[in-house]
Amino acid sequence: AERVSVDLDPGHAIADPMRLPLQLRAVARLLPAIAKVAVIRTWSGCEGYVRDMLPVMGRSATTPGLFHAFGFCGHGFQLGPGVGDAMAELITTGRCETPLDDFRVDRFDCAA
Known part of the structure; x- marks a missing residue:
């Protein structure tokens, strides 16, 4: 590309x-x-680029029932299958074996 x-x-x-x-x-x-x-x-x-070049994945910090998976900085097609698995697990079970804490949407908040 x-x-x-x-x-x-x-x-x-x-x-x-x-x-x-x-x-x-x-x-x-x-x-x-x-x-x-x-x-x-x-x-x-x-393509969506995030300030720290890491994607945003996980629950919304403000809206119950909303989940994020964006900002893959040009790598979304390669990562899509794994992201889909992780997000499906999180959405359907409320948990995810893949650690997603580093990808929280609120990591850019001043208090985060």
């Missing part, structure tokens, strides 16, 4: 089609079989 600055005024990221050939050449060096693919659509989006 290529990281570029994002203009937040329009409310969404914009894929620059002029950059696509360069990106495809870079991918083809790693995965030669992709060199002859036909691109039919592209997607762009904003």
